[in-house]
Amino acid sequence: MTDIATTCVQGGYHPGNAEPRQIPIYQNTTWKYDTSEAMGKLFDLEESGYFYTRLANPTNDAVAAKIAELEGGTAAMLTSSGQAANFFAVFNICGAGDHVVSSASIYGGTYNLLAHTMGRMGIECTFVDPNCSDAELETAFRPNTKCVFGETIANPALTVLDIERFAAAAHAHGVPLIVDNTFPTPVLCRPIEWGADIVTHSTTKYMDGHGASVGGAIVDSGTFDWTAHGKRFPGLTQPDESYHGVVYTERFGLEDAFITKATAQLMRDLGSIQSPQNAFLINLGLESLHLRMKQHAENGLAVARHLAQHPKVAWVRYPGLEGDAEYERAQKYLPQGACGVVSFGVAGGRAAAEAFMAHLRLAQIATHVADARTCVLHPANATHRQMNDAELEAAGISPDLVRLSCGIEAAADIIADIDQALATV
Ligand SMILES: *Cc1c(COP(=O)(O)O)cnc(C)c1O
Numbered sequence: 398m399t400d401i402a403t404t405c406v407q408g409g410y411h412p413g414n415a416e417p418r419q420i421p422i423y424q425n426t427t428w429k430y431d432t433s434e435a436m437g438k439l440f441d442l443e444e445s446g447y448f449y450t451r452l453a454n455p456t457n458d459a460v461a462a463k464i465a466e467l468e469g470g471t472a473a474m475l476t477s478s479g480q481a482a483n484f485f486a487v488f489n490i491c492g493a494g495d496h497v498v499s500s501a502s503i504y505g506g507t508y509n510l511l512a513h514t515m516g517r518m519g520i521e522c523t524f525v526d527p528n529c530s531d532a533e534l535e536t537a538f539r540p541n542t543k544c545v546f547g548e549t550i551a552n553p554a555l556t557v558l559d560i561e562r563f564a565a566a567a568h569a570h571g572v573p574l575i576v577d578n579t580f581p582t583p584v585l586c587r588p589i590e591w592g593a594d595i596v597t598h599s600t601t602k603y604m605d606g607h608g609a610s611v612g613g614a615i616v617d618s619g620t621f622d623w624t625a626h627g628k629r630f631p632g633l634t635q636p637d638e639s640y641h642g643v644v645y646t647e648r649f650g651l652e653d654a655f656i657t658k659a660t661a662q663l664m665r666d667l668g669s670i671q672s673p674q675n676a677f678l679i680n681l682g683l684e685s686l687h688l689r690m691k692q693h694a695e696n697g698l699a700v701a702r703h704l705a706q707h708p709k710v711a712w713v714r715y716p717g718l719e720g721d722a723e724y725e726r727a728q729k730y731l732p733q734g735a736c737g738v739v740s741f742g743v744a745g746g747r748a749a750a751e752a753f754m755a756h757l758r759l760a761q762i763a764t765h766v767a768d769a770r771t772c773v774l775h776p777a778n779a780t781h782r783q784m785n786d787a788e789l790e791a792a793g794i795s796p797d798l799v800r801l802s803c804g805i806e807a808a809a810d811i812i813a814d815i816d817q818a819l820a821t822v
Contacts, residue, residue, distance in 0.1 A: 401467060401584060402687040409463025409680075420459045422677045426450045442643055442661060452664060456673035460680045464604075464614045467583040467683075468596050471619030471652035474660055475612060475671035475679075479579060479599020482613030483507050483546075484515075485669070486575050486597050489659045490630055491543045493519030498537045500527040500547035500563070502556040504599075505780065507577065511546070527556050531566070538570045543629065544595075545572060549588055550580035550716060550736060552766065553776065553800050557716050557726040557735075564592030571626040579603070580736045580767065584690040591730065594621040595655065602767030603736070606682040606689055610675035615659065619652040633658055689769065689805050694734020696771075696803035696811060701739045703812050709749075709819045711742035711797060737803035738766055747786070747796035749822045750775050756818035759810055760801065771804035771811050 410420045428447045430436040438444040457475045465473035476482040499511050501524035511522040523537045545567040547558040567574040573594035582603045588596050600612040624646050627634040633654050636642035645654040701715035716727035717735035727735045743749040754775050763772040777796045786796045
């Protein structure tokens with residue numbers, strides 16, 4: 398198998414003779430056909446071809462194919478954001494009256510999506526502690542459960558999902574495991590190899606890596622057998638009346654059924670396509686992803702180790718740090734590093750954290766993570782600003798918590814910046 402570094406650079410796009418060497422940006426909405434009969438076959442999904450960018454665009458397809466290769470999946474699609482990717486991945490197999498089991502340790506936006514917005518659509522979600530016992534996990538399932546959801550490294554809690562355990566529980570109930578692999582990227586962890594069935598991404602983070610474009614992706618492993626649980630997944634195994642009765646698993650096989658349905662139905666009806674311009678930018682990021690992830694992880698570990706012995710630091714959370722509660726699991730799932738995001742508490746609480754933030758120079762304050770430039774966020778003052786100290790503690794976010802996203806600058810410079818800012822506290 399080709400090394401992942403080579404796939405980062407060359408995957409997904411293979412130009413023929415005298416074709417562009419770099420993925421071209423197809424900045425067009427529409428394609429022209431000679432006869433309306435030829436066009437009709439595309440609409441019936443009888444032939445594959447491009448006709449309207451909301452459904453498919455060659456730039457997006459090349460980048461999606463690269464991401465599928467990187468994750469070891471059989472098919473992938475790009476979406477306009479990570480939020481759209483997670484929504485589509487779940488909604489593709491869930492409808493009103495269905496139920497989802499999710500790790501409670503997930504991105505705030507995804508929590509809102511599952512707990513509130515999808516709740517209004519009649520889809521219920523049970524949240525479980527990712528470290529709960531097998532018995533507790535078992536009790537979360539219901540007869541109408543359609544999938545299990547979790548994040549490889551959770552944003553911002555930095556817990557590491559026991560993918561094998563969650564996959565085994567999902568499969569025992571005949572449902573797939575969907576894993577949001579945004580933080581590790583396939584360079585540091587490939588969830589499909591541990592049993593995940595569907596992988597999602599906010600490509601906005603490390604995949605783009607330069608803070609240039611919001612985007613998302615869904616990858617299908619192609620290994621979940623929808624037909625073995627056909628009654629539970631009628632959308633995939635029974636005729637789709639909106640496409641003249643096509644049965645996705647029959648026509649497209651297990652490799653392509655999930656992504657074809659998500660494109661043909663959800664993208665058609667709900668929109669949320671990635672713009673080809675942004676797909677091009679994501680691909681530029683992917684071409685150096687293997688190099689950047691190595692540096693992010695090295696910097697994250699160096700900074701975490703430095704903070705752990707600093708007298709003005711109350712605590713440090715980094716899954717790759719020796720002694721961290723997530724360390725053992727990180728060694729298993731993330732042996733090459735645990736990305737660049739570190740959280741820690743400044744001794745002295747909220748006021749000390751604020752003073753520290755104000756004196757940083759190289760690390761800049763931004764509502765963002767996972768970018769080439771080191772950035773920092775004080776959730777108590779930003780994303781969780783509406784909560785008082787007691788509410789913050791209850792949400793597992795202490796008022797002193799600083800989330801530092803180590804970029805790919807020299808670790809020594811990031812550490813020097815932290816030290817000069819801590820010296821002022
Ligand atoms: C940022 C993020 C999202 C949401 O992605 P957007 O591209 O901002 O819509 C989803 N999951 C995780 C883990 C994230 O970090």
